[in-house]
Amino acid sequence: MAQAEIHLISDGKLPLSQFIEKAAAVHSLLDFIHLREKHRSARELLAAAESMLKAGIPAAKLIINDRIDVALAAGAVGVQLAWHSLDPAAARMLAPRLRLGRSIHSPEEAAEAAAQGADYCLFGHVYPSASKPGQPERGLEMLAEAVRYSRVPVIAIGGIEPDHAARIIKNGAAGIAVMSGICGAADPLSAAKAYRASIQAI
Numbered sequence: 001m002a003q004a005e006i007h008l009i010s011d012g013k014l015p016l017s018q019f020i021e022k023a024a025a026v027h028s029l030l031d032f033i034h035l036r037e038k039h040r041s042a043r044e045l046l047a048a049a050e051s052m053l054k055a056g057i058p059a060a061k062l063i064i065n066d067r068i069d070v071a072l073a074a075g076a077v078g079v080q081l082a083w084h085s086l087d088p089a090a091a092r093m094l095a096p097r098l099r100l101g102r103s104i105h106s107p108e109e110a111a112e113a114a115a116q117g118a119d120y121c122l123f124g125h126v127y128p129s130a131s132k133p134g135q136p137e138r139g140l141e142m143l144a145e146a147v148r149y150s151r152v153p154v155i156a157i158g159g160i161e162p163d164h165a166a167r168i169i170k171n172g173a174a175g176i177a178v179m180s181g182i183c184g185a186a187d188p189l190s191a192a193k194a195y196r197a198s199i200q201a202i
Helices: 016-029 042-054 068-074 088-094 107-115 139-149 162-170 188-200
Strands: 005-009 032-035 062-065 078-081 099-104 120-124 154-157 175-178
Touching (some): 005 154, 005 188, 042 068, 062 068, 068 078, 078 088, 088 099, 120 139, 139 154, 162 175, 175 188
Parallel strands (some): 005 175, 032 062, 062 078, 078 099
């Protein structure tokens, strides 16, 4: 069984310079780092991606949210497609070499994303999440159902703490994605180590 992945996703709240500093400090403990800044222009995103690369974050770990053009320009490994983005089949035609992720919220969307050629799905939110205030969590049962519906790996996101990892992976997820658990931590490096240790213990 492959080692479960850990994805770090920017929350759009930290100044980019602070996120880049935190990401650079912890990237050795992570598999992928997503630049998810919905309010930023393409030019700003490209500048941030280039700063991440200069800070030592490998292009093979860098995923850009939504913007295929920025991902290609930066030489990133992949793009994360939101519900409003191009579907994976259309994105594949534009960027056949990019690793394509698709954000999903139901088992049916998992099946559709896989059928359209996504390389993986990002399913959430599993637990109550500060980034989704007032929205009920989807829970482990729906996560497990999404995994059954999907022919590609499913990464869980939403309110995930280190002690959740075992339950998430036992329900079939191929990994976890974290935002505030690392970005909002007083000591991001210690937080990243805790997530990595929780994955390795499974």
